[in-house]
Amino acid sequence: MTGGAMKGTWATELRDRIPEVLGREIDIFETQMDLRSRGDVDEKLFAETRLRRGVYGQRYDNGHRYDGERTRHLEYREHPTKGVDTMWDAPGMVRIKVPYGALTREQMDVLAALAEDYSDGISHVTTRQDIQLHFVHIEDTPDLMRRLAAVGITTREACGNSVRNVTACPLAGVCKTEAFDVSPYADALMKFLLGHPDVQDFGRKFKPALSGCAHEACGLVNMHDLGLIAKTRTENGKVLRGFAFYVGGGLGAIPHPAQLVDEFVTEEELFPLTQAVCRVFARLGEKANRGRARIKFLVAKLGIEEFRRLVIEERAKLPHDPRWTSYLVDVAAYKETPARAPGGLVTNGGQSAGFRAWHKTNVRAQRQDGYAVVTVKLPLGDITSDQMRSLADIAGEFTGDNVRLTVEQNIVLRWVSEADLPRLHAALEAVDLGQAGAETIADLTSCPGTDTCKLGIASSRGLTAELSKRVQELDLASEEALQGLRIKASGCFNSCGQHHIADLGFYGISRKKGNRLVPHFQVVLGGKWTENGGSFGLATLAIPSKNIPEVVRRVTGRFVKEREPDESFTDFIGRLGKAEVKNFLQDLTAVPAYEEDPSYYSDWGDPRVYTMDDYGEGECAGEIVPRVEFGLQASEREVFEAQLFLDAGDLPKAQDMAYRAMLTAAKALVQTEFLDIRDDANDILREFRTRFHETKRFHDKFAGPKFANYLFAAQEAGADGGRPDQVRQRVQEAQLFIEAAYACYEKMGTWGAPA
Amino acid sequence: MTPVESKVDALSSPEFNVKLFVENPAGVDLEELIPVFHRWIREELLEDELPIDVAGYARVPKGPGVVIVCDHAHYYFDERAGRPGLRYRGRRVARGEGEEGITRAFRSLLRAAALLEKEPALGGRYRFRTDQVEFGINDRLRAPSDAQTLAAVRPALESAVKALYGKPAKSMALASGPREPFMVSIETGTSPSVEALLGQLAAVAG
Numbered sequence: 005m006t007g008g009a010m011k012g013t014w015a016t017e018l019r020d021r022i023p024e025v026l027g028r029e030i031d032i033f034e035t036q037m038d039l040r041s042r043g044d045v046d047e048k049l050f051a052e053t054r055l056r057r058g059v060y061g062q063r064y065d066n067g068h069r070y071d072g073e074r075t076r077h078l079e080y081r082e083h084p085t086k087g088v089d090t091m092w093d094a095p096g097m098v099r100i101k102v103p104y105g106a107l108t109r110e111q112m113d114v115l116a117a118l119a120e121d122y123s124d125g126i127s128h129v130t131t132r133q134d135i136q137l138h139f140v141h142i143e144d145t146p147d148l149m150r151r152l153a154a155v156g157i158t159t160r161e162a163c164g165n166s167v168r169n170v171t172a173c174p175l176a177g178v179c180k181t182e183a184f185d186v187s188p189y190a191d192a193l194m195k196f197l198l199g200h201p202d203v204q205d206f207g208r209k210f211k212p213a214l215s216g217c218a219h220e221a222c223g224l225v226n227m228h229d230l231g232l233i234a235k236t237r238t239e240n241g242k243v244l245r246g247f248a249f250y251v252g253g254g255l256g257a258i259p260h261p262a263q264l265v266d267e268f269v270t271e272e273e274l275f276p277l278t279q280a281v282c283r284v285f286a287r288l289g290e291k292a293n294r295g296r297a298r299i300k301f302l303v304a305k306l307g308i309e310e311f312r313r314l315v316i317e318e319r320a321k322l323p324h325d326p327r328w329t330s331y332l333v334d335v336a337a338y339k340e341t342p343a344r345a346p347g348g349l350v351t352n353g354g355q356s357a358g359f360r361a362w363h364k365t366n367v368r369a370q371r372q373d374g375y376a377v378v379t380v381k382l383p384l385g386d387i388t389s390d391q392m393r394s395l396a397d398i399a400g401e402f403t404g405d406n407v408r409l410t411v412e413q414n415i416v417l418r419w420v421s422e423a424d425l426p427r428l429h430a431a432l433e434a435v436d437l438g439q440a441g442a443e444t445i446a447d448l449t450s451c452p453g454t455d456t457c458k459l460g461i462a463s464s465r466g467l468t469a470e471l472s473k474r475v476q477e478l479d480l481a482s483e484e485a486l487q488g489l490r491i492k493a494s495g496c497f498n499s500c501g502q503h504h505i506a507d508l509g510f511y512g513i514s515r516k517k518g519n520r521l522v523p524h525f526q527v528v529l530g531g532k533w534t535e536n537g538g539s540f541g542l543a544t545l546a547i548p549s550k551n552i553p554e555v556v557r558r559v560t561g562r563f564v565k566e567r568e569p570d571e572s573f574t575d576f577i578g579r580l581g582k583a584e585v586k587n588f589l590q591d592l593t594a595v596p597a598y599e600e601d602p603s604y605y606s607d608w609g610d611p612r613v614y615t616m617d618d619y620g621e622g623e624c625a626g627e628i629v630p631r632v633e634f635g636l637q638a639s640e641r642e643v644f645e646a647q648l649f650l651d652a653g654d655l656p657k658a659q660d661m662a663y664r665a666m667l668t669a670a671k672a673l674v675q676t677e678f679l680d681i682r683d684d685a686n687d688i689l690r691e692f693r694t695r696f697h698e699t700k701r702f703h704d705k706f707a708g709p710k711f712a713n714y715l716f717a718a719q720e721a722g723a724d725g726g727r728p729d730q731v732r733q734r735v736q737e738a739q740l741f742i743e744a745a746y747a748c749y750e751k752m753g754t755w756g757a758p759a
Numbered sequence: 760m761t762p763v764e765s766k767v768d769a770l771s772s773p774e775f776n777v778k779l780f781v782e783n784p785a786g787v788d789l790e791e792l793i794p795v796f797h798r799w800i801r802e803e804l805l806e807d808e809l810p811i812d813v814a815g816y817a818r819v820p821k822g823p824g825v826v827i828v829c830d831h832a833h834y835y836f837d838e839r840a841g842r843p844g845l846r847y848r849g850r851r852v853a854r855g856e857g858e859e860g861i862t863r864a865f866r867s868l869l870r871a872a873a874l875l876e877k878e879p880a881l882g883g884r885y886r887f888r889t890d891q892v893e894f895g896i897n898d899r900l901r902a903p904s905d906a907q908t909l910a911a912v913r914p915a916l917e918s919a920v921k922a923l924y925g926k927p928a929k930s931m932a933l934a935s936g937p938r939e940p941f942m943v944s945i946e947t948g949t950s951p952s953v954e955a956l957l958g959q960l961a962a963v964a965g
Contacts, residue, residue, distance in 0.1 A: 013900070014900055017900065063812070064811055064812060069811065069812065071797070071800055071801040072797060072798075072801055073801060078809060078811060078830075079809060080809070080830065093830060094811070095811065095828065113938060116938075117899055117938070117940075120897055120940050121774070121897050121898065121899060121940070124814060124823050124826050124828065124833060124835075125822065125823040125835075125837075126816060126819065126822065126823060138814070139814070139828050139833075141850070141851055143851070147900075383818040383819055384818060386816065386818065386819050386822070387819075388819055388821065388822040388823070388839075390821065390839065390840070390939075391821075393938055393939070436820035436821060455814070455815075456814075469817075469818050472818070609793065609815055610793075610797075611793060611794035611797055612797055
């Protein structure tokens with residue numbers, strides 16, 4: 005391929021590198037985009053389809069933006085929307101799932117390229133080990149997905165009401181305190197749940213996390229919908245692997261600690277029990293009220309005992325799936341290969357102060373002698389494409405493919421020979437990635453907030469960027485008592501910045517002063533980061549955004565001065581109590597008049613006069629779309645493709661696709677009553693005939709069984725070659741069958757229940 | 760369904776980008792550009808653009824700096840490779856192919872550079888040198904970073920630079936590695952003012 009030569013497309017260029025399943029999914033998404041652009045797919049359905057492909061909305065995509073004086077209409081081209089009140093041409097965000105944060109060098113290279121080609125040159129590491137690209141246009145997303153698929157990454161189910169990224173401790177496999185390496189389990193769980201039929205009917209998202217031990221922070225199991233902590237048990241002299249199995253944890257506006265379902269679930273039972281949890285959540289979870297649709301609300305409503313009973317009952321009913329245990333072969337074979345032999349760090353006093361500071365905070369000895377894990381500290385999770393490429397090269401030289409993203413928005417390099425640490429530090433320094441202070445008070449976490457998020461209320465990134473400077477200026481990280489504290493901020497109460505489990509947490513709110521709005525942050529103190537996000541902080545009071553740096557200065561100062569020997573920050577805040585904390589910070593709640601100090605009326609990093617006018621409807625919750633509608637949509641897309649084959653003169657494919665489209669529609673209806681219907685034409689036909697045809701539920705008021713007979717006739721005709729007019733008729737019949745399926749569905753109640 | 764193959768090449772890409780470097784890199788303060796760029800949006804100072812937002816990355820060393828994100832272009836004041844400057848990057852829709860597209864990219868960049876030089880809030884501290892220019896294409900499919908792309912682009916680029924500067928470029932060299940976006944470093948051999956170059960463009964167009 006050369007610059008002067010004619011080029012094909014990414015689809016053709018990467019044809020041999022994209023796994024067939026992923027390639028097909030992306031082609032389908034591109035067809036869905038095409039159908040939506042013609043107005044042939046409902047906007048809500050398309051929005052949820054798009055979200056489930058990781059293609060997310062972004063601030064101002066409703067076509068309005070406040071410019072500091074007034075809200076302006078952004079005059080995009082006339083086009084169908086890509087969701088409710090979401091302009092097609094408005095740039096959006098793409099979330100790229102990176103299961104348990106594990107990246108190869110090749111994947112890093114591709115991520116760097118995608119950030120340059122489709123975004124603004126920045127890859128953003130999220131608090132759930134994803135990568136987000138911002139300002140991406142929807143027409144670029146199929147190629148973006150293809151380029152990811154060619155290196156084994158999918159964006160499928162990165163957003164929407166689906167199973168989100170499976171996260172895990174970034175030290176898994178090299179940690180001194182873990183029971184065993186959870187990496188292959190995280191990998192297998194992700195593969196098992198991706199696209200699983202039992203996870204398509206959730207009312208909200210579902211986030212799993214795995215941890216190797218109970219007492220460190222890494223997996224943050226306590227705040228996850230599904231949390232798994234590795235454990236072993238000895239029975240009859242044999243060491244068994246399993247997991248403490250938690251459900252119903254979550255942050256958000258109302259944080260809930262996870263509840264223990266079973267203190268030891270064997271590795272053989274891990275998947276079926278997870279599947280049973282998903283079925284109970286899909287069946288009984290809230291659908292109408294999104295604010296109460298996470299599984300934590302269901303667990304709280306039922307109580308853990310009843311929830312457990314339902315899960316066990318569901319587990320007993322599950323049809324056997326060989327994948328429940330077949331993955332254990334991959335677990336046994338899982339192995340990481342270091343690039344270099346182990347070695348020891350020569351400490352001859354010749355190392356620079358910079359190296360020593362970095363070594364103290366960014367280097368951790370592995371369980372394996374002679375190796376260390378190095379944390380590359382990123383400013384608020386951002387890394388440029390140039391840095392990403394350089395880091396891939398550095399990994400190649402020092403560690404191989406042993407790179408992981410962390411929930412603190414950093415990147416770790418594992419399996420670094422300790423002898424290489426000085427050279428590695430120099431290599432990182434050369435590309436501005438050798439900053440000390442990882443996982444300290446100087447390593448702040450933030451969600452995107454008002455920078456890009458539609459739900460952002462205050463500028464969490466602006467605030468944390470400012471706090472980073474202040475922490476540096478005050479040299480807080482050099483104070484032993486403060487060094488391990490965490491500062492985390494979210495742009496709103498939804499807690500993407502994980503403020504509830506920070507020592508000093510902040511989330512954006514707005515308050516009115518006179519007739520003007522003032523950006524504020526609610527101050528949440530004393531959350532526990534360790535013990536998998538062990539406890540949630542104390543919400544104290546709302547402070548103007550511009551006074552938050554003073555909050556940090558005061559609170560940390562008082563902690564240093566008044567703490568008792570070995571007293572943790574969490575305990576210190578508990579001892580002070582809410583009343584005293586409020587009293588201590590009360591004067592900082594005051595907002596001067598605009599005329600006196602207008603700076604209070606703008607947010608950090610954003611000089612525009614503060615407003616809530618840009619606040620939009622979030623897409624975190626996705627659209628509530630029953631699975632049957634996805635099935636019917638798939639059948640529509642298939643009949644569209646059948647038409648394309650017909651137009652191209654490919655009659656056998658057109659005929660086959662038309663038949664498939666009818667089967668897909670029939671299956672969608674059957675699944676409303678029989679979830680476990682196999683993807684087998686004979687099974688679908690039998691069940692459809694019994695449940696819908698013979699009961700006359702599929703009959704048309706005037707045409708009777710006519711449309712159902714199209715399906716049966718197509719099945720009888722099989723793949724026998726038809727004349728062009730016959731195939732054309734088959735395609736038309738498929739279209740009519742699908743319309744009849746929609747009519748049948750409409751006659752049924754919502755969620756497939758009989759009317 | 761396999762998408763229909765399109766036959767395209769580097770010069771038809773909408774992703775042309777052009778960068779001018781500042782005369783005084785030490786005088787750059789990215790954070791002071793954020794209110795300036797917000798005001799440009801408010802006062803609609805960027806011709807032919809639909810600006811959407813300002814993205815600030817001052818915290819990231821040698822990064823994209825401060826970006827005005829528009830519907831069909833991004834304007835970066837970036838610090839890539841430690842060399843601060845203003846970059847125009849086309850997006851999505853080609854504003855002309857070949858030399859025409861290159862010239863339009865230069866025009867958009869020079870207009871923004873002139874705005875920055877005259878920006879009252881900056882007191883004339885941002886001036887651009889024009890003896891070195893970067894031209895690139897952020898499109899790895901149509902314009903991989905290699906000698907063939909340079910060969911394909913060179914005639915149009917030489918012609919556009921000659922029309923703009925009134926004489927041929929002194930040199931053009933591939934400035935990007937194989938994994939980077941295609942980028943050409945151009946030594947123009949002369950350093951007229953931004954205003955003079957805009958005047959030249961107007962004269963050529965007129």
